[in-house]
Every structure is written in structure tokens, then in C-alpha cells.
Amino acid sequence: MDNLSTASIASLIIDVSFFSAAFLFIYGLKRMSSPVTAASGIRVAGLGMLVAVVASFLYVFSVSDAALPYRTTNVILAAVALIIGLGWAWTSGKKVEMTAMPQMVALYNGMGGGAAAAIGAIELFRTSGQHTLIPLVVTVVGSLIGAISLSGSLIAWAKLDGRINGVWRVKGLQLINGTFFFATLALGLYIAFVEHGHAPVWMTAAFFILALIFGVLMTMPIGGADMPVVISLYNAFTGLAVGFEGFVLQNPALMIAGMVVGSAGTLLTLLMAKAMNRSVANVIFSNFGAAGDEEQGEMAGSMKPVDAGDAGINMRYASKVIIAPGYGLAVAQAQHKLFEFVKLLQDAGVDVKFAIHPVAGRMPGHMNVLLAEAGVPYDIIMDMEDINGEFKEADVAIVIGANDTVNPAARTNKSSPIYGMPILNVDMAKQVYVVKRGQGKGYSGVENELFFKDNTNMVYGDAQKVMVQMIQAVKSLDGGH
Known part of the structure; x- marks a missing residue:
């Protein structure tokens, strides 16, 4: 087979490969739009990238002999770069925490x-x-x-x-x-x-x-x-x-x-x-x-701490509980213990749902991925616009590691820098528990009015340890089962 036919075949394979890669990119992105199919979507898009990368090496067969020294050098450099990049991405991806x-x-x-x-x-x-x-x-x-x-x-x-x-x-x-x-x-x-x-x-x-x-x-x-x-x-x-x-x-x-x-x-x-x-x-x-230097005025009321076990028992006897997770849940890696607690509540007949704010965490979809990792069913994970109207019907709303996304100042305090930002209406629940390591402000540096409300109690401590205490308290009611 002469050089011309080899180059033509290589060009044809490259074109077909790039078309296939493009299709896989688009199809993979489409599947990423749903939590149910997101994992397979990532694999499909990754396959598309693999096809595109492999096809790129076929360019060595589609150039003239005059470019031979350059294409040989380029292939070696590309292979070295690919090995370094794959090695770094593989090791860092394996080790990175959520x-x-x-x-x-x-x-x-x-x-x-x-x-x-x-x-x-x-x-x-x-x-x-x-x-x-x-x-x-x-x-x-x-x-x-x-x-x-x-x-x-x-x-x-x-x-x-x-x-x-x-x-x-x-x-x-x-x-x-x-x-x-x-x-x-x-x-x-x-x-x-x-x-x-x-x-x-x-x-x-x-x-x-x-x-x-x-x-x-x-x-x-x-x-x-x-x-x-x-x-x-x-x-x-x-x-x-x-x-x-x-x-x-x-x-x-x-x-x-x-x-x-x-x-x-x-x-x-x-x-x-x-x-x-x-x-x-x-x-x-x-x-x-x-x-962190905005004027918000004095906070009315005070923060009222409560024992984690008491909060857990109260939720055990509630009819409806809504959970608002935030970045603190990820920091404590408490998602698995949280879901264990949720299953205990569900076994006791409690209606439990998760409320996800669009910018909860540190990137889009952060909380959804975190909960999916723990095995939380998708049908109880609700977006803000779908769940906000249900808070007033909830016996208990529990906030775990969230702050700015549940701050009522965004609705009521025109002097607050977050005024006008849509929030989760957790303050409208009959009882609110806030799981938090301390009394610090949120990521935006704004004091949270929710913590000072009459229907709010603070459960201080690492989220994972708090969930363990709640689990133990609920299990003690059911004879340790």
C-alpha cells in the first residue's frame, strides 16, 4: 500500500473517530443531566475522550515524508505528556477526598x-x-x-x-x-x-x-x-x-x-x-x-444548645423531617452515618426528605454527589424550588453544615449583603436543629439569623459524632435494634 493510500485511510479513520468522539461527548453530557444516569454519562464521555486521544496519534500516518523528523519527535513528546498526565490524574483522583x-x-x-x-x-x-x-x-x-x-x-x-x-x-x-x-x-x-x-x-x-x-x-x-x-x-x-x-x-x-x-x-x-x-x-x-465587615445590626434572641440525643429522639417521634445539608457535612464525612439515621427514622414511619440548595457546598451538585455516595435514594433528594413549600408542614428541619443557604436575613434584612438570595425556608418548620461545630459565621462572613430564632436549637459538634449520638439515642428507644 503506497504512502498516499495510507495517508487517506488514516485521515478517514481520524474523521470517523472524531465524529464518534463528538457523539459520545454529547450523549455522555445528556446522561449527566440526571443523578440516576450521571455515572454512566461520565464513563461514556470518558470513552469519547479516549477515542479522540488515540485517533490523534494517527496523524503520523497522514503527513508527508518531509515532516517525518518532526512527527517522530511530536509523537514521543505527546506520549510522554500523556503518561505524565494520566499518572498524575489517576493518583490524585484516587486520593482526593470528597x-x-x-x-x-x-x-x-x-x-x-x-x-x-x-x-x-x-x-x-x-x-x-x-x-x-x-x-x-x-x-x-x-x-x-x-x-x-x-x-x-x-x-x-x-x-x-x-x-x-x-x-x-x-x-x-x-x-x-x-x-x-x-x-x-x-x-x-x-x-x-x-x-x-x-x-x-x-x-x-x-x-x-x-x-x-x-x-x-x-x-x-x-x-x-x-x-x-x-x-x-x-x-x-x-x-x-x-x-x-x-x-x-x-x-x-x-x-x-x-x-x-x-x-x-x-x-x-x-x-x-x-x-x-x-x-x-x-x-x-x-x-x-x-x-465580614458589613453592618447587620444586633441579633435578637440567643443561641440555644441542645443535646444531640434529645434532638434525635424528638425527630424519631416526628411525622415529617426535612434535612438541609451543607459543606460541613462533607468536611465531617458524615453522609453515611446521616443515611443510617435516616433509615432508622423511616423504619419508625417518619417522612424524611433532603432539601438541596442550588449553591450548597463548594460547587454545583456537590451535595447530590455526596448523598449519592452514601446510597441515599434519589426520590427523597429534592431541589429548593420543589421542597421550599413543605417546610411549614415539617415537624423538624435539621441543618447539617449549611449556613448562608438557610439564613433568613436573605429574605428580611435589607442591610444584609445576601439580601435577595433565595434560601431554604428551614426557619418555617415547627422545630429547627442546626448541627454545627461552633458559633462561627458562614462562608460569606455573614451572621445567621436562623441560629437566634425561638424555634431553633444548636447541636454543637462534629457532624459525624453528632449523627452517631442521634443513632444511639433512637436505637435505645427500640431496644438497640
Whole structure:
């Protein structure tokens, strides 16, 4: 078989593989939309990525003999990079705790954006002039978005991991950020329109450095309570960057995967911002959350502690109990003990449901994944809009590790920085128990009015230890069974 036929067959296999990978990406994402099929959806999308990666190595058979030295070197480098990446992802993925999953997602978002920026850098540093104006502009835009996603995601990771605490705000910061952004964009467009891709190395390097700095400046002022929205936004950025660079490389798998991730991330970002009753611009450019110095006025009432066993017994004799989980549940890794307690209540005839706030935890779907890991049935896990009307019928609402998402100040206190954010209506239950390690404020730095209400009692302690005490108390009523 001659070289021409070999190259033709390789090109055909590549095209078919990329089409198959694109289908698997889309089908996998569709299955991820339901908790019941999410796990298989991830496997399907992963298979699509495997097909795309393997097909990429067939490019060695679709280029001319003149490029042989370069393709041999590239295959070796690609294989080494693949081995390093797989090894790191496998070991880190195996070891990561559920509480650190948001950090891992932020880190992977950044890596995707960095990969897209790296592709753009290779194209922009070339001086062959092989790209026309439109591909050059797309390369610049994709590189800009990818670099911002890389540095911004790394800052988000550092905030979530506790390596950077609080926020960084200075007077005129929005003007500084705007100046950085438009200067970076103008430099990139100058490279495309004026230099036509033949810009000096220092100019292209300056473009990427400015883009990386802007990503840091953009993320540093954002409060910790907004991190779920920020992670979703950078996920969308990464998808857009990959899609743009796929257009430049004429790679359909990258184009489709990028568009799917970008559109899904954008929709999720908009839905999460809506769930907080705020715009995405308000999340990025406002001074919400984590400052901890807002004036809220004096809190009426006092925090009233109660023994965990007494709270458990009270729930055992309730007719309806609604559980509002939060990040503290993940920190304590108490989801398995919580479900054990839930099964005891159900055996006693108690109607038990879970109420999930859209931004509970540190990333979208964090609580759903946590509960699914413990085996909690999907039919008792309810979204906020579906469960909020039932709190007034509940005998007991128990809050485990949640804070800002159950703060009544969002409904009633116009001076509160979270005013207007939809919350779970746990305060409307007849009795509220709050499982909490101490009397600290929430992730946004806002005092929680729920803790001071007459119908609220505080159950202090690590969530897992508290659940063990509740289980023991309930079992003692039933003769230890």
C-alpha cells in the first residue's frame, strides 16, 4: 500500500473517530443531566475522550515524508505528556477526598484553559504566516480566554483549598481590571490585524502575561460564597477556549467538545446566578461575601444548645423531617452515618426528605454527589424550588453544615449583603436543629439569623459524632435494634 493510500485511510479513520468522539461527548453530557444516569454519562464521555486521544496519534500516518523528523519527535513528546498526565490524574483522583473535589474541579478547569492557551501560543509564535485574518483573531480570543481561565481557576483553587483567605480589594479595582482587560485585548488584536501573526516574540509573550495577570485580578476580589458560580464560569471559559482553538486547528472533536462544554457551563452559570437572585456581572464585579465587615445590626434572641440525643429522639417521634445539608457535612464525612439515621427514622414511619440548595457546598451538585455516595435514594433528594413549600408542614428541619443557604436575613434584612438570595425556608418548620461545630459565621462572613430564632436549637459538634449520638439515642428507644 503506497504512502498516499495510507495517508487517506488514516485521515478517514481520524474523521470517523472524531465524529464518534463528538457523539459520545454529547450523549455522555445528556446522561449527566440526571443523578440516576450521571455515572454512566461520565464513563461514556470518558470513552469519547479516549477515542479522540488515540485517533490523534494517527496523524503520523497522514503527513508527508518531509515532516517525518518532526512527527517522530511530536509523537514521543505527546506520549510522554500523556503518561505524565494520566499518572498524575489517576493518583490524585484516587486520593482526593470528597471535601476537596471542588478544588480538583477548579484545578482541572485551569488545566483545560491552559491547554487551549498553549495551543494558541504555538500558533501565535509561528512566523510562517499560514493563518488568514479570521483564524488569527479566533486564536487571539481563544488564547485570551484560556489564559484567564488558567490563572483564575488556580486562584479559585487556592481560595477553596484555604491557601488564600478572604478577598483582595483596593479602591478603583474595577477600573484597574478593565484597563488590564482592554489593554490585553487591544494587544492581541494588534498582533492579528497589524502584525498579521508576525509579531515580535516579546509582544506575543506580553499578551499572554497580561492575560494571566487579568485572570488573577478578576478572581481575587470575588467572595468565597460566590466560588460555585466562579467555578462554573471558568468551566464555560475553558470550553469556549477549546472550541476556538479547535476551529483554528480544524479539529471537529475539539470544536464540538468545546462548544458543548462552553454552552453547558454558560447555562449552568446563569442558572446558579439566578438561584442567588443576582446577575453574573454582579457576582464578578460586586463586593458580595467574605468581607465580614458589613453592618447587620444586633441579633435578637440567643443561641440555644441542645443535646444531640434529645434532638434525635424528638425527630424519631416526628411525622415529617426535612434535612438541609451543607459543606460541613462533607468536611465531617458524615453522609453515611446521616443515611443510617435516616433509615432508622423511616423504619419508625417518619417522612424524611433532603432539601438541596442550588449553591450548597463548594460547587454545583456537590451535595447530590455526596448523598449519592452514601446510597441515599434519589426520590427523597429534592431541589429548593420543589421542597421550599413543605417546610411549614415539617415537624423538624435539621441543618447539617449549611449556613448562608438557610439564613433568613436573605429574605428580611435589607442591610444584609445576601439580601435577595433565595434560601431554604428551614426557619418555617415547627422545630429547627442546626448541627454545627461552633458559633462561627458562614462562608460569606455573614451572621445567621436562623441560629437566634425561638424555634431553633444548636447541636454543637462534629457532624459525624453528632449523627452517631442521634443513632444511639433512637436505637435505645427500640431496644438497640
